[in-house]
Amino acid sequence: MMQKAKILLVDDRPENLLALEAILSALDQTLVRASSGEEALKALLTDDFAVILLDVQMPGMDGFETAAHIKRRERTRDIPIIFLTAINHGPHHTFRGYAAGAVDYISKPFDPWVLRAKVSVFVELYMKNCKLREQASLLRLQLEGGAHQGADEKEPAGLLAELSARLAAVEEQAEALSKQLDDDSADAAAVATAAHLERKLTGLRRALDALEPGTSGSATTLPSQS
Numbered sequence: 001m002m003q004k005a006k007i008l009l010v011d012d013r014p015e016n017l018l019a020l021e022a023i024l025s026a027l028d029q030t031l032v033r034a035s036s037g038e039e040a041l042k043a044l045l046t047d048d049f050a051v052i053l054l055d056v057q058m059p060g061m062d063g064f065e066t067a068a069h070i071k072r073r074e075r076t077r078d079i080p081i082i083f084l085t086a087i088n089h090g091p092h093h094t095f096r097g098y099a100a101g102a103v104d105y106i107s108k109p110f111d112p113w114v115l116r117a118k119v120s121v122f123v124e125l126y127m128k129n130c131k132l133r134e135q136a137s138l139l140r141l142q143l144e145g146g147a148h149q150g151a152d153e154k155e156p157a158g159l160l161a162e163l164s165a166r167l168a169a170v171e172e173q174a175e176a177l178s179k180q181l182d183d184d185s186a187d188a189a190a191v192a193t194a195a196h197l198e199r200k201l202t203g204l205r206r207a208l209d210a211l212e213p214g215t216s217g218s219a220t221t222l223p224s225q226s
Contacts, residue, residue, distance in 0.1 A: 004029045005030065007030065007052075008053070009024075009031060020053060023112040024116060029123055037060065044075070044076045050127075054081050056085035082119070083104070084106055128197055135170060174201055175198075
C-alpha cells in the first residue's frame, strides 16, 4: 500500500494552520505544520512533500524569501508552491509570487473547495510520480538480477511481462489524469507536470520494449527519473 503524501502548511498564525488542516483533512493525506520560513526549510531537509501552501506575510523570512530558498535547493526545487496571502497588493504583488516560483497565488479569504481541489491535483500527480519511480526501481533490480542468471531466458521473460503489465496500469492512470485535467481546465503548471509524467512513462515503455526477446537494445539505458 502506497504511503500517504505529505503536504507542508506554512503560516505564522496557528489559527490559519488550523483552518488549513480543517479544509484539507478530507484529502486523507499527511499534513505537516511549519510556523515560519526557517521551520519550513528544516522540514524540507528530511521529508518529501507533494505540495507546499506558503503564507506570504510572515515575520522574519517572508513567503517570497522562503520560496527562493526552496527553489535554489536541488532536492526541493520542483515541489509545487501555492502562495496564500491576506493582502491583495495588485498585479505587481501577484507577479512577484509567480516570479518566486509559485504555481498559484490565492488571496484570503479563499473558497475552501477550490483550494482543496487545487491541492488534490498536485497530490495525485505526486502519487503518480512515486509509482513511476517504484516501477523504474523494480525494473532496474530485475535487470541487474537477470544479468547474473546466465542463459536462462524463461524467468527474465516472465519478469518483463509482469513489469509491462504494471507499467500499463500506471499508463492508464496517467492517461485518465490527463483527461481529467483537460476537462477541469486545470492550472497550466498542473497540466505541464502531467505532460512531464507522460514523457517519463513513454521513455520507460520504450526501454521495456527494447528488452523484449528478439529485439536489439539489451544495453538500453533507462530514462532519468529526475
